[in-house]
Amino acid sequence: MTYPHWHTVPLRWKDNDVYGHVNNVVHYSLMDTVINTWLVERGGLDVAAGPVIGLCVESHCAYHASVSFPDSLRIGLRVAHLGRSSVRYEIGMYSATGALVAEGHFVHVFVDRENRRPVPVSGKLRESLEELLVTA
Known part of the structure; x- marks a missing residue:
């Protein structure tokens, strides 16, 4: 699989569950973190006070190996898809040895912060998402 952006995240002691592996909720948190880090750093998204916010309307994760x-x-x-007001991200998580641990997707709809109605993805935000766009 081709991914235009890579981010390495060290796992924390508290990420392990009682079975000795990273709990499934951590995978979702990491997806959300990597996506929003990109949006803030590259897309100029102001999550605290900007007029536009991204709402997650769908997410999925398939687990392939323990870590x-x-x-x-x-x-x-x-x-994978950049629409007028929505975007579908695809995420692959790999161990230090290169084994596929999990893969998933995450869909954002960008909305007006106040009225929660969809708004067009435009400007720097759209440009940053186009950098990640992979077509089949």
Whole structure:
């Protein structure tokens, strides 16, 4: 799989559950973090006070292998679809050895902060998402 952006995240002791591996909720948190880090740093999204926010309307994660602290994950990010007001991200999570740990998708709809109605993805935000766009 091709991912235009990669982000390495060290796992934390608290990410392990009682079974000794990273709990499934951590995978979702990492997807959300990698996406929003991109949006803030590259897209100029102001999550605290900007007029536009992204709402998650769909997410999915398929698990392929176990991983645990003190490992780290290399997380690949791409955009599979960029619409007028929505975007579908695809994420791949790989262990330090290169094994696929999990893969998922995450859909944002960008809305006006006040009225929560969809708004066009435009300007710097759209440009940053186009950088991640991978077409089949």
